[in-house]
Amino acid sequence: MQDAAVLLGESVIRAQVLAGGDLSPVVSLSLTDGREVVAKGGPFPRIEGAMLQALSGAGAPVPRVLAVSERILVLERLAEGGGLAGSGWAELGTMLRALHSAPGAGEVAPYGWAEDYAFGSVAIPNAPLASWPDFWAERRLRPSLPALPSGLAHRVERVAADLRDRLPDRPFPALLHGDLWVGNVLASQGRLSGLIDPACYYGDAEVDLAMLHLFGAPGPSFKQAYGALEPGWEERRAVYQLWPALVHVRLFGAGYHGMLAGLLNRLGA
Known part of the structure; x- marks a missing residue:
């Protein structure tokens, strides 16, 4: 997932494979500028990025698209821990x-x-x-x-x-x-x-x-x-x-x- 760092113009300090990447590899990256981002592969990164932007435009909370290429989609990492409750x-x-x-x-x-x-x-x-x-x-x-x-x-x-x-x-x-x-x-x-x-x-x-x-x-x-x-x-x-x-x-x-x-x-x- 070094491609993600190149797209953002930063270096990777730490990388961690995330659970749930059954169909596409998903990795959390810590960058030299302090950001935590998610890099995701898959067959159609540009299409998925456009879908996320469509959802955002309709008011849904989704991760911001930070960079995209034909091979990889780089996203803002959202806070997570446990499931929905109450x-x-x-x-x-x-x-x-x-x-x-x-x-x-x-x-x-x-x-x-x-x-x-x-x-x-x-x-x-x-x-x-x-x-x-x-x-x-x-x-x-x-x-x-x-x-x-x-x-x-x-x-x-x-x-x-x-x-x-x-x-x-x-x-x-x-x-x-x-x-x-x-x-x-x-x-x-x-x-x-x-x-x-x-x-x-x-x-x-x-x-x-x-x-x-x-x-x-x-x-x-x-x-x-x-x-x-x-x-x-x-x-x-x-x-x-x-x-x-x-x-x-x-x-x-x-x-x-x-x-x-x-x-x-x-x-x-």
Whole structure:
């Protein structure tokens, strides 16, 4: 990660590999000018930097982009220590509601993102579409079908084929974090520090909430702070959780077949 120091015009005093870099190397660097920064590799550093700037422009707390190249992204290091607690969950709920209400989707009119992205080796196609059910079918569910056993593939295809009956055609195109699990929500002393590792696009705000609830449950103050959801959110949540389940199957293998099958069971597919 010496490239990071070169980009900033400083020397590295100390480097420490950070936990959570399963898909991209992440290192904390102490520089000669006293700064503590984070250097992150990955397939698309410039795109991730642009996503962080989009989130910041919409009012979300994220690390500042200090430098970027084709190989590395250098970020401000946010305070962290432990998870959200108490009022921290309310802070997250309030912040997410504001993020999901921010204007700006006209740039990609209306669902998707200007550029494709990736989770490690799993491509994330983002080419915009006018219909939200079409986007979810063509950009999120169907690209994973070749990677699945035939039985699971047929079941996912059944869901993809009837999304017009399961999802709203034109929900408000919210700016999504896109990978909002608790590991990408930093906290210090229980309070919200910021969001990291985005995979942004515009779509139904419930996508972020579905991901946040996939591997745990937010604290009780989160729901009240975020506000009420439209009727039918329970079924939509299972539809939206199919996407991260498919990503986990493709990245980590058959151990996640059970998660995927359980979601399909909930959807009657």
